[in-house]
Amino acid sequence: DTEVTQTPKHLVMGMTNKKSLKCEQHMGHRAMYWYKQKAKKPPELMFVYSYEKLSINESVPSRFSPECPNSSLLNLHLHALQPEDSALYLCASSLRSAGEKLFFGSGTQLSVL
Amino acid sequence: GENVEQHPSTLSVQEGDSAVIKCTYSDSASNYFPWYKQELGKGPQLIIDIRSNVGEKKDQRIAVTLNKTAKHFSLHITETQPEDSAVYFCAASSYGGATNKLIFGTGTLLAVQP
Numbered sequence: 001d002t003e004v005t006q007t008p009k010h011l012v013m014g015m016t017n018k019k020s021l022k023c024e025q026h027m028g029h030r031a032m033y034w035y036k037q038k039a040k041k042p043p044e045l046m047f048v049y050s051y052e053k054l055s056i057n058e059s060v061p062s063r064f065s066p067e068c069p070n071s072s073l074l075n076l077h078l079h080a081l082q083p084e085d086s087a088l089y090l091c092a093s094s095l096r097s098a099g100e101k102l103f104f105g106s107g108t109q110l111s112v113l
Numbered sequence: 114g115e116n117v118e119q120h121p122s123t124l125s126v127q128e129g130d131s132a133v134i135k136c137t138y139s140d141s142a143s144n145y146f147p148w149y150k151q152e153l154g155k156g157p158q159l160i161i162d163i164r165s166n167v168g169e170k171k172d173q174r175i176a177v178t179l180n181k182t183a184k185h186f187s188l189h190i191t192e193t194q195p196e197d198s199a200v201y202f203c204a205a206s207s208y209g210g211a212t213n214k215l216i217f218g219t220g221t222l223l224a225v226q227p
Contacts, residue, residue, distance in 0.1 A: 043217055102215060103159070
């Protein structure tokens with residue numbers, strides 16, 4: 001299994017909603033990532049978890065809250081988002097660290113109304 | 114921090130022709146350089162990568178070259194096919210460093226005309 005699975009594929013939410021994005025991998029990878037990608041732009045790193053511990057937070061607003069319940073799962077909790085947060089949210093994993101092959105999921109296309 | 118520039122931003126070729134995408138990086142400590150292909154509605158997919166201890170790597174129709182002195186690396190696609198049409202991103206990171214972050218280039222939209 002060489003897949004990173006993300007759910008849901010599409011999400012529409014209001015600015016007062018609370019929602020969660022989910023990511024799962026069964027490749028035994030110990031580093032997991034959240035990226036944000038705006039249309040026609042490269043992915044931008046948001047968070048890195050290494051061995052289930054948050055190792056990098058790229059000064060992301062607190063309305064985005066990551067969680068890594070175990071080595072296979074990664075969540076991104078969303079609350080009080082703004083319309084400018086609309087984007088493709090990508091999860092990725094690698095064996096250990098960011099200097100290794102990164103495997104991406106297909107992403108969650110988020111629209112904030 | 115690392116900065117990666119990528120050119121061209123768009124590239125149109127005829128089927129069967131070659132395509133070349135070029136990237137430059139700023140941090141001399143960077144030693145891992147992957148290339149990703151992103152099709153519409155999908156996440157980026159790793160297509161080839163190179164580490165700083167080699168100058169060239171090839172996988173069928175795809176090759177990557179690295180010039181550490183000049184701090185640039187290139188993706189070469191030969192015998193292009195319509196299914197090669199996608200956005201391609203180069204990236205750079207420092208493998209094994211304390212703060213391993215993959216920094217992406219701005220992307221190249223490749224269109225292969227049948």
